[in-house]
Every structure is written in C-alpha cells, then in structure tokens.
Amino acid sequence: MIPEDPDLRRAMDHRSGSPSPEFRVRLHRVLSDGRPATNWLPALAVATVIALSVASVGVLLAARNLAHPSHGGPVSAARTASPSPLPTESPVALPTQTFLSAPSRDIVWAFVDYRLLFRSRDRGQTWERRQLPAPESAAGRLVFTFTDSDNGWALLAVNPATQCQAEGETIWHTSDGAVTWHQLQTSGIAEAQCKQFIAFVDPKDGFLTAWDDNSPPTIYRTSDGGVTWKPSRLPDPPGFKTEGGGFTLHAQEVVRPGNVLLVTAYGMQESGGEGYVFRSIDGGAAWTYAANIPNSAIAVAFVTESRWLQVIIPGQSVETTDAGKSWHSYASDYGQAAPVSPQVVFGDASVGYATVRGSIQRTEDGGLHWTMIKTPGVAQPG
C-alpha cells in the first residue's frame, strides 16, 4: 500500500510549472527544422569496442604464439584511439552544453553537446572538428584540458559510488591536436572520491580534483605529463567546517594566471552555499585559503594573478584587482539569455571566452566588452 501524502504533492506542485508560450514557440521552431538524423555514435562506439577487443585478442594470441617476452613498454600508449570516419551527423540544436579550454589568446577548444570536440586557432572564427578518445567517452563523464593547439588531456570518470566514495578514471593524452589519443598508465590516483576536473598549466604540470560527501577535496598534481600523481588536500577555509553528509568542498579547475596556482572551491554549510579561492606557491604541494567569493553561485574567471571577475549580466558583474581582498562593481556588457553561471576562461589578460547553454561569447579587452561567436557543430538559428 502506497501512502497518500498531500504535503508531498503540494511541495512538488510548488517546485513545478508549466511550459511557457515562449518555450512552446521555440520548440515549434526546432521541430520545424525537420526530423534529426539517427545518431550513429553509440553504434560506432560499440563497433569500435568490438574492433579493439578483437585486435587485443589477436595481439595477445600473437604474443603467446611467438613466446615473445615483455620488455615493459612505454608508460603511455597503453591504448590508442585513432581517427575514424564519422557518419554525417545532424547539427546540434541550441541550447546545449559547451565546455571551453583556452590555452592562449588565439587557441580555444570547445567540447559541444558532450560528444563533439573542436579546435580553433583564430579566436573562434573558424573551427576544426577533432577526435574524442573513443570509445570510452560513451561510458563516463569526459573532461578536457589543453595547453596549446596540440597537447591535451582527457579525464574519463566512470562508475561513481554512492556519495562519491569512489570513482574510476582513465586519463588520455594527445600530442597531435586530438587526431589520436593515448591512454596513460597512471599511478598515484586513489580510487576514493569522484574525479571532477583535470587541468594542465603546461605540458608537464597538471592537476586533477576529486571530492566526496564526507571529506575535504583532494587535488592531485603531476609534473611528468600525467603519469605519476601526488595528492594534496584543501584545508577548511575560515568559517567553513567539513562534515559528513555533503558539507564538503568541491574544487574546480586549477589555473596558473602568473606565478601562482589558483583554484576555486564551493561547498554547502547549514547557512547556505559558500565559495572560496585557494592559492599555492609551491606547485600544488600545499594550498592556502586566499579569499571568499562574493557570489558563490557564479564561477570566478581568473584574468591575471590578482585580477579576477565574476561576469553575470550588465550591472551585476564584479571585479577584484587585489586577489580577492576587495571586490567592486564592474561595468562589463556581458549578457546572456539564461540567468545561470557562465563558464569563463581567459587565454591571456585580454582575450577570454564565456559560454552558457552552448552559446559562446568572446572578449578582447579583458572582460569589458563581449561579442557572440559561432558555436561549432550547432544549427544556426533561423
């Protein structure tokens, strides 16, 4: 017997709503574009798995037949994903999800709709489709980081346990602009905690953040391109107490906008959400609290070591020029359709990119003015 629960019904009604007329119009327009083509990616992934499995068995049999002793082999290239022709796909419909990595002012990478990777070498004017580290990308959460037009890493997080007590991961590297990917044979990353972000600040030095519901976040660091990793923990900042049951910090992407490393971390306390910036001056071995974030629901963009922004909508953006000691209103003309936090990344002190729900904007004056640029792989609005 399932109990009646009018209170629960009321709570859910309060949480719900009806589709707006504007949304109905938008949906009508999207459907008017025609029936989308079949997505062949899952089938392609399965086919690739089968092909790799067959190839692996073949290699193993050949090795056994030849009685060829192992020589250890390189630490990387345990598996290689090479480009394969992709069937024609229909364009992604906006809004979608786009994630950006901007290793320099001209080079920007975009991961669109969780399945399409693009590179631009001219600040987003033109885009080239690149390869994913298939086929595993279909089975987990994929996060990218790039240090230039050729070198990049992909974190594939798989099978999170309850309360993120554990999660598996594989890390892939490309040195040819995501034409091919090689899985790294890593050491030093514990099974404990969910793996959230990977970020490389140069081709050797990288960071991987991990969290769970019961303990402080871990920031792993590597100085050999992602093969060996060492952990550090973020300390509780002033006013924040890590407690079991979800009252923990979540570290975001590590950045190096100068000589120090910076990372934001967000967490929940009984009083509400809080956000903090941490810094490290020893390559990530030790992290210290640096500042509070004024708007804890909005991501921080680190333009330089001391100049940070929170761009929201005109009239609400804020800036600090003293590394978070003081914040003031900032007259950015950044605007967007949805009242959610953009992901903002800067390639240098002037050129940056922001994305919300798939749309991308670019600034070339440090965040003051923004212009919309094309999102690769998406259908152009009619």
Place this chain on the structure above:
Amino acid sequence: MSDDGPRLLERAKAGDGQAFEELLTPVLEVAFRLAMTMLNDRGAAEDVVQDAALKAWRKLDRVRPDAPLRPWFLAIVANECRSARRGRWWRVLRFPDLRSTAAVVNMEERMDLATALEGLEPAHLLVLSLYYHLDLPIGEVARVLHCSEGAARVRIHRALAALRPAMTAELDA
C-alpha cells in the same frame, strides 16, 4: 494514442514535424512538469525537454503504433534530466544538490519538505515525481522506470524512506 495516433505516428516517422508536434502536445505539459521537479530550474527544464523531444523524434521508429507514447517519452525526459544533473556546472550552480540524502536526514528537523526534496537523490526524486506529482498510475510508473509494478512500489517506499524516515516508521508500525 488516439484514433488518429497511428496515422500521426506514421507521418511523424516520415519526417512530418507538424505530425510529431501533434503527438507531442498531449505529453508536453506532463514532461515539462517532470523536468521542473527533477531540476527545479525553468531554463534547464526547457533545455532537457527540447533535447528529449529531438531524441524521441529520432528514435520514433522504435515505437509501435499501439504503444502508449507518454511513458516512453517520460523515460527519455527522465534520462535527459539525469544527464543534465551530471553536467559539469550543475554541482557548482545548484548548491542544494551538493547535499546527499544523509545530509537531509541529519537536518530533517530543521529543513522543510521542499528543501528535503532538493537534496534527494535523483532516482528517488524521479519516482516520487511520477507517482505523487504527475499522478501516473503505478503501471505507467513502472513502464517509465522499466521495471515491474512491484518493483515500482518498492522504489516509492524507498524514496519516501529517504525523504522522511519517520514517515516510513509510522507506516511500518
């Protein structure tokens, strides 16, 4: 599906957008309400319903003419909601989602039901939304969840237990 359903279905499968919209219209409201309860954000709910609509159209060949469209489409919406909650910025932006069920239990006396819902695991939230909010019969809940009716009942009880342990204790007494 109405009498016109099979004909609409064939036209929609052939790429007729108007026919697909006519199929979708009766389930759009309930799909949007499900997305809203799952995500508690209008913009995100609109995004997932739009994505779900496109995916449903793409997969329409799998629907039999005599099969009910609503549970099939709601299952797609539920999947899209799960994907959205796994998205990169969700945990940054939706602080209440950082709380686990354990946190809700710890704070039960201080938090009202709405706040407790915000911290509920997505699987629990989904089954409660289907049954209590959308008022789907248990058979349809089971079809959306791809499980038996008995299993659907068990999931509802487990979700209630996760939401309010004291309530389950009362029921068991």
